Amino acid sequence: MKNLVKYIVVMFVLTGIISCDTILEPIDENRLDFDFVSSDPASAEGILLNGYSSLVDQFSYNEAATDDAVNNQLNNNFKRMALGELNAQFNPTSRWNNYESVLWVNKFLEIIELGEIVWSRNEEINEMFYMRMEGEAYALRALHHFYILQAHGGVGTSGELLGVPYLTEFIESDGDFNTPRLSFEATVEAIMADFDAALALLPTDYSADQSAVNSIYQQYDFDNYLVANGPDYNLRMSGRIVKALKARLALFAASPSFLNDQGYYNIAATEASEVLNTIGGVSGLASNGLDYYKTYDRNDDAEMIWRGSIQNNPASGIEKRMFPPSVNGNGEINPTQNL
Template sequence: MKKLQLLIGLAVLLFSVGCKDMLKPEIENNLDLESTYNNATYAQGLLLNGYARIPTNSWSFNDVATDDAVSNDRNNAYLKIATGQWTAINNPLSQWVNSRAAIQYLNLFFSVTDQVKWAVEPNINRMFNDRMKGEGYALRAMFNYYLLQAHAGKGNNGQLLGIPVVLQPEGQDADFNKPRATFDATMEQIYRDLDMAEQLLPVDFEDIASDAQIPAKYSGVGKDNYNRVFGYYFRGRVTARIAKAIRAKASLLAASPAFNPSAVAKWEKAANDAAAVIDLRGGLVNLNANDIKWYDKDAGIEGLASGVNPSEILWRSDVGNSNDLERNNFPPTLFGSGRVNPTQNLVNAFPMANGYPIGEANSGFSASSPYDNRDPRLKLYILVNGGTAGTAGTAINTTLNGPTNDALNKVETSTRTGYYMRKLLRQDVNLNPSSTTNQKHYNPRIRYTEIYLSYAEAANEAWGPLNGGTHAYSAYDVIKAIRRRAGVGTNNNDPYLESIKSDQVKMRELIRNERRLELCFEGFRFWDLRRWNTSLTEVAQGVSISGTTFTPINVENRVYQPYMIYGPIPYSEILKYNNLIQNAGW
């Protein structure tokens, strides 16, 4: 027993000695900002944090909070806000945390970049520093735009407010109790950042062939060194072209009725900003038929080289190999969950192939065969009853008493509207558990069609349908080109468009409708309805099909209040900071 006690005592003594170092706290492996000066990778990480937080890196499908779609997932956050649960506490649309965090990292980057050793040779070091600062300015402008989109509005004081403009990194001792700048002041900061970005960045990241192509400010560095900094290797990062597109998005928001009651000058600016992007592309050219299905193999996704864009895409995420979109949205018979269900409202918005809206006397619409002779985009983007999907081209039955789980309200993964989403989905994905396959996908951050439609909207408001200001194309020209690309009115010169081409109000309606169709399921409708200051409460409808009888049904009410054209400042922030003014009604 004594021997055992002795052994235990020795073990405790040895353990105590051995634990001395173990119990002593180690210095945390956290680098301070000064460490970035000689660690370019760490410094660049601050910038790359901005890229990682871009909201359009993933799909939101906030369309299900609008008159375009509903969700069969009863826990969907957008379903909840559309049916009366949107508050300053419960706001899945908030960008307050994500975008402000991105801006904090970008401001940290700006605070160190001039001291970072990007390269040994001074001229190359300067080029790297210029390029990354240009990227940072464009990203900061973009995140301020997303903050405005989600949180700008008329405050309780009646003033149109933006967000707190933060240009310096905020440390633990910073004054976080900053007031919101006015909406216009926030826009001016966005424009200043984009001005800086365009000065510092090339139009595109591509290799040059000779020293003669080097900008004068970098003369003498040689083409190889120039390509090392501004060449094709950096495709996918922000360029001057992308900065111009961000400007076009922001100025369209600023010109819209919710933020601009009457100023024509703001519409002119929005039109000019969009035209600057279009002109870089050569005008109304390269509108290819495959652009309307940019997500499909026919649009060249399979052969995309690293950083290369298809003709429709101005800026995109990386290509990934997956079947997540299909698993969530294929009909049940194709082993999907059928989550996003397009509404009858959206289906009705697609015109006939002859260009006439379905309610027009000359349309030829038939209530007993409502999907015949329609705009080709209807069956491309929406899976209607009898439409085919999947690798085998399976016919989908969405009728009231259909024999499969694809039928209306059959099971929890069935459609609630009589329709399934088809757009964005690779039909060559197989979800059968015995032979599952993946396919390539990417997220478009900015599409050229968005910019075309932004121009059409702004030009129509600024100069009318047929006047292009100083530009060679008008709102009418853009809409005609987009409809022709889609196969609308191609056999009869689009008589409906011709009949309204001098009417600004009817052209406005048509432009908004084309935007609705072309950008459906890409997260635009929610924001468009609000910036247009239009009704948010149109009931989401579906269709009950029995034989040749198509009966509209009310699927989901939209419970919005008029003040909800503007989103809230998070309630937690209002509680903490008395200088923050909440938007009226929240």
Template sequence: MKMKTKLSILIVLALIFSGCEDILSPASENNRELTDIYDDAAFAEGLLLNGYLRLPVNGYSFNDVATDDAVSNDNTNNYRLMATGKWSALNNPVDQWTGAYASIQYLNTILAETDKVNWATTGDNVNEMFNDRAKGEAYGLRAIFMYYLLQAHAGYGSGGELLGVPIITEPLTSESDFSIPRNTFEECIQQIYSDIALAESYLPLDFEDVADSMLIPEKYRSITTLSDYNRVFGEFNRQRLTRRIIKGYKAMASLLAASPAYSEGSTVTWADAANHAGEVLDLIGGINGLAQRGNTWYSRANASEINGLALGSNPSEILWRTNVSENTDWESDNYPPTLYGKGRVNPTQNLVDAFPMANGLPINDPASGYDPSNPYENRDPRLNLYIVVNGAGMGPGNSTIYTSVGRTDDGINNIATSTRTGYYMRKLLREDVNLNPASTTAQKHYRARVRYTELFLAYAEAANEAWGPDGSGIHGFTAREVIAAIRQRAGISQPDTYLQSISGTEQMRALIQNERRLELCFEGFRFWDLRRWKKDISAPAKGVTITADNQYNVSSVENRQYQNYMYYGPLPYNEVLNWGITQNAGW
């Protein structure tokens, strides 16, 4: 008996003493603090990577479904809900505030700390070069986020002055004063320019290995070696921020500032915008640099180019892009139902009508040869390139897609994943993706963050405003020449009579805006372009119902419930309420 008791007691004791420390204090989790960045370069760089990870152009938003270009067949799509009346300061799907300022907080943190970080322990002045590179990336990313902040949140307050957003250049702590008023739009633009100037001073044009130490920039040439220079600024860093990319963003920011919606509050001129775009285009040889297959950079037709991408090298159309990744995501979302897709983005009749005829004439031109009972005949080849129309082939087996009423599940409104407009999106999809669950094939894709075509169009738009259709400024090419090159690439043989017939800035503006709409469709431009141009934002989205006997009935599919104040996006409701920041008028 006693033996047993003793044993019991021993067991109890053993358990208690072995468990004591365990239950009284937590196991160490190796939690890290900010000061850990000083001796851990990867941990320090991690702060900077927040900027890259939070870029709004890492994927496609398809906010085009909130414009006259497309509708979504997804009832819960936030852009769809926004366009149909739910847009408010409390509910803003195009908000950049949270993501951009969170990024800026991290970028400001690394800028404040980078001089104290031990970036490298070996090599000649490698630590200093890494430090410079980190600063260049941080300043550049900060400028990019400021650009997206202005696009989404700049606007007129009740005071009648064009306001930007608060300029924050120091990291905030939980003790900071958060009542930071908005700077003027002009101050924000100047902040972008100064951040870009700093970034340009630290970053190389491209991250490429240099072959000869004489090619090392002067400031490093005497203090480092070829291999050390390449270690910091060489090709291993491709796809990260370069001077070239920063210049592209400078052009975008200037185009925004020169545009009708913002020009009254900014000193940036159209000539500035044209020159900033021209500077980038000069790097690829001006108009001759327009990539001949640039309008199908994403597609099966360019499969070998895409599949061959490695180590961050860029095709000629691309200024900046994401990694290639093999998947079926965009196709799963956007293939028609009979190809096992969800048919999400449905191009509108409005957009279809914006495509000219193959001869370059708009469809409403009496001489165009447009046949309303055969509306897809002899159209600009880009129509079939970007949009699936009734009876067109699509997918890996080039299956015929019927969007006419009732014929298949692809028919308009037939099931939840059918089109609502009579059209499906083809652009951005790789049609060699097969979604059949019995034989699924994925393909490589990437997201073009900045295409040269965008910069050509920016140049054409600004040059036309600054110098007219045929003025060439200092870059040696004109708006008309740019448009001609783009139309030629599209398959409208040049010279085309319609382009030739354009005279004056105003006519040219309309054509450039239309070309921009077509070339950049579904890439998230239309929503902001309409606002920048102060054009009609509430045109109803139209679709076409094609009956069994081939009647084409065009009707409105979804109204756009936008008010006039919605040319400028709202600031987050809580920020306005909490810190007394001026809200844009109307919100």
């Protein structure tokens, strides 16, 4: 009996030691980390696609934030701002959150710099995947910084025309985020540099037209080219989109409200004309305008540069909000007498 008691006590002590050791050592939960991402093509591309989040769409109806229109919804953010609610905690026009997308893009650029991802066993296809996605990343980083500059650039308390912090590296959650602002012009030039880096890597369009292949891709077999840059990637960042955005950035910078610089007006004109010339110049524009809700087709809607995908089932939510009550709408946005 004594031996049995001793045996039980010994087993209890050993069990306690083992249990304590188990408690102190974390259990392997089989979670994937960035080491896995750097070798898995789909996961790596997922990091890049996070850069497409928080893109600014056209349905913000910010005319109601100007003297051109009034919103009749009491909970409208612009109305709340006009009534004095704007403060550090409530700023619906803030775009600081776009830095999250910037960090994702920077992480993707770090991953592909390792050169460990195999998009395809075909060497040409693999190389083109690297080129195109790196170009997308540079363009997205530039665009998100442009968004932030539009919302937060301006004259500081020192009287200097300030831009925004320009992040080119991934920062861990416990890292130092106290990156100083650049000057306004230095921010514009940094954005321009990323747009130019993107233009050196991206196809003008994702097309099956062999005659439209950029010079940097003409050395590759066309069938391989279609795998990496074919029409399946339409709506992803392209050279045409980047040129249009570069023109918009230059026009923004050239404004008398900012740099008031003729050189930037020239850049805007040059980039915009290059985009226009791809559709035959001004004469290539639709004479009666375009309907945004129709199926997107580059051949039919040549002046449409970038748009989101259309849902399969047509919806009338926007019409319901904006049409006047006489046609069963809510009349949400109303033009002012001044307009």
